[in-house]
Amino acid sequence: MMLLSVDRINVAYGAARVLSEVSLTLDKGERVFVVGRNGAGKTTLLKTIAGFLTPTEGDILFDGEKVNAWHPEQMANCGVRYVYQDKRVFTRLTVRENIELAAFASKEKLDVAIDRVVQIYPKITQFLDTKAGGLSGGQKQLLLLGRALIGEPKVLLIDEPTEGLAAGIIEEVFKVLEMMKGKVSMIIVEQNLAVVCALADRVYAMKEGRILAQLTDPAEIQDHAILEQYL
Ligand SMILES: Nc1ncnc2c1ncn2[C@@H]1O[C@H](COP(=O)(O)OP(=O)(O)O)[C@@H](O)[C@H]1O
Ligand SMILES: [Mg+2]
Secondary structure, X not given: OOOEEXXXXXXXXXXXXXXXXXXXXXXXXOEEEEEOOOOOXXXXXXXXXXXXOOOOEEEEEEOOEEOOOOOHHHHHHOOEEEEOOOOOOOOOOEHHHHHHHHHHHOOOOHHHHHHHHHHHOHXXXXXXXXXXXXXXXXXXXXXXXXXXXXXXXXXXXXXXXXXXXXXXXXXXXXXHHHHHOOOOEEEEXXXXXXXXXXXXXXXXXXXXXXXXXXXXXXXXXXXXXXXHOXX
């Protein structure tokens, strides 16, 4: 049985259909990527899985249970978390307080929670008392990835983790995504093909709200030219 399976879902904003018959699976321990141009529906897909939107048709199964109409809190409580595209931290709170809120929500001790973030981003210890709003985009992303691991989630839905970041820090985010394998199963939306080629177990390509193709062969996944066709 798959950990997560999305079976031919349709999703609309009001009358505007945005996803059509989208199917996707995630096995335990997998790192699956979704690629596609802006507006293809990638964020909508992750938000639907995370419970922010409800499909009008089709099913979402998590751990064998139908979760179509579950709310984001319910999904998060059972271990499915969405990491926002816009690097959303609590800007007026310190880094420590940002971690504290996540620890509280996951009922985890603060020192254990801080340690999870430190494990993947050791330099965070220098910024614990800094207001999170003062961090660079890359530092925010690393904080968010560390924070997402608090409470040992089962699935992370990560939306464009390297978007808009400087080259040097993309390398750090890349290493963290590499290190997170084995800790959690992931669906990652990403437009940086170097990251996709190096880290993907499987790739789904989306266009205009549909899945165009699924790549499972490592030789195909590592071939930039094949992936580029879908961007
Ligand atoms: N809140 C919304 N209300 C109406 N339409 C939206 C909303 N969010 C996104 N859309 C539309 O849905 C389509 C898919 O958007 P999105 O899922 O954000 O794509 P992607 O993440 O692939 O760039 C786009 O045409 C976008 O304009
Ligand atoms: Mg998006």
